[in-house]
Amino acid sequence: MAKNYYDILGVSKAASADEIKRAYRKKAHEFHPDKGNGNAEKFKEVNEAYQVLSNQDKRQQYDTYGQTFEQAQRNGGYGPGEGNPFGGFDFGGFGGQGGFNVDFDLGDIFGDIFGGRQQRESRRNRGIDLEMGLTINFEEAVFGAAKTITLEKKDACKTCAGSGAEQGSKISTCPKCHGQGSIITMRRTIFGQVQSRTTCDRCEGTGKIPERPCHTCGGSGSLRQEKTIEVQIPAGIDNGQRVRVPGEGEAGYRGSSPGDLFLSIRVRPSKDFKRDGTTLLKELPISFTQAALGAKIIIKTLDGDIELKIPAGTQSGTVLKVRNHGVPYVNESGRRGDLLITARVVTPGKLSKTEKELLKQLADVRGESVEVDQGFWDSIKDSF
Ligand SMILES: [Zn+2]
Numbered sequence: 001m002a003k004n005y006y007d008i009l010g011v012s013k014a015a016s017a018d019e020i021k022r023a024y025r026k027k028a029h030e031f032h033p034d035k036g037n038g039n040a041e042k043f044k045e046v047n048e049a050y051q052v053l054s055n056q057d058k059r060q061q062y063d064t065y066g067q068t069f070e071q072a073q074r075n076g077g078y079g080p081g082e083g084n085p086f087g088g089f090d091f092g093g094f095g096g097q098g099g100f101n102v103d104f105d106l107g108d109i110f111g112d113i114f115g116g117r118q119q120r121e122s123r124r125n126r127g128i129d130l131e132m133g134l135t136i137n138f139e140e141a142v143f144g145a146a147k148t149i150t151l152e153k154k155d156a157c158k159t160c161a162g163s164g165a166e167q168g169s170k171i172s173t174c175p176k177c178h179g180q181g182s183i184i185t186m187r188r189t190i191f192g193q194v195q196s197r198t199t200c201d202r203c204e205g206t207g208k209i210p211e212r213p214c215h216t217c218g219g220s221g222s223l224r225q226e227k228t229i230e231v232q233i234p235a236g237i238d239n240g241q242r243v244r245v246p247g248e249g250e251a252g253y254r255g256s257s258p259g260d261l262f263l264s265i266r267v268r269p270s271k272d273f274k275r276d277g278t279t280l281l282k283e284l285p286i287s288f289t290q291a292a293l294g295a296k297i298i299i300k301t302l303d304g305d306i307e308l309k310i311p312a313g314t315q316s317g318t319v320l321k322v323r324n325h326g327v328p329y330v331n332e333s334g335r336r337g338d339l340l341i342t343a344r345v346v347t348p349g350k351l352s353k354t355e356k357e358l359l360k361q362l363a364d365v366r367g368e369s370v371e372v373d374q375g376f377w378d379s380i381k382d383s384f
């Protein structure tokens, strides 16, 4: 779950820089780990929130995209030598990274490991990561589903295919940086000459310039437009988890790599089942006689109807396990959790004359004292 930095500091979205500063000081003071009732985790959160909200640029990015570029970069992909070598399932990432935790990654694992992502590309040019909520049904979360999503985003211009060049116009090497994408500048400081490298402003670091800019996008290579994509939601995904769809964020500058799309999954509750991780839970009302004598009952599972054996002498609250009828493990194909059925013995409310008689007889045999209402005695007398 993305943390809400405004909530963490306890200020409104419209809070002034001063208000944010004051709120931060108060919270930092309150949670400082050196204090008796300090809280290191909260202290870290407060600092993280302040880092973003106290910086005008970062705050604006956060307001617009729900995260900052740094976070997007940090979480956008696992390149060679950085982050998770398996590129995929990052279940353990709570707390450490801040911002985005990705629970399921639809990326090409090998592409990411072996440098499929252009790591050296300037941050300015890579497209922005996007985040959107996606609500799915309970069963779709359990079994996975193909979902069609329509979103409006900056996507590659169709006229120039993202190059930014007018059709038929040549793309030439940037005259300012000679195709390097960056410029080396020398500065004189008290330590002597200092050399620094900055992104070329003429070509935005791409090293290339179209002779004539595309008339549709004005040369940027991208346009705000609606796009429909199909995403395979993995089986076993849970409420609040996040799926990364690589390359479906905003288009990069003039054909630079696009950002990623992060889907925040919301799962609609089921009226028949509850879920605890990979375990499905269900309550089963059974009668007193079924509980006492045992029974075979047809029950509804997500895999269809099955026959459940209720052993004789089942107590109310007894949990019966149906193996492999729970939720699939999201990253282990074929492995599934169990379905746990809690038997609830229902005491009958309305009894017929015969039922009352039989139960009275049962109580007599068992030597149990029961108090039956007067009307019942009258009917018994009548029957003699
Ligand atoms: Zn240039």
Ligand SMILES: [Zn+2]
Pocket (backbone or CB within 6 Å): 157, 158, 159, 160, 161, 162, 163, 164, 165, 214, 215, 216, 217, 218, 219, 220, 221, 222
């Ligand atoms: Zn264009």
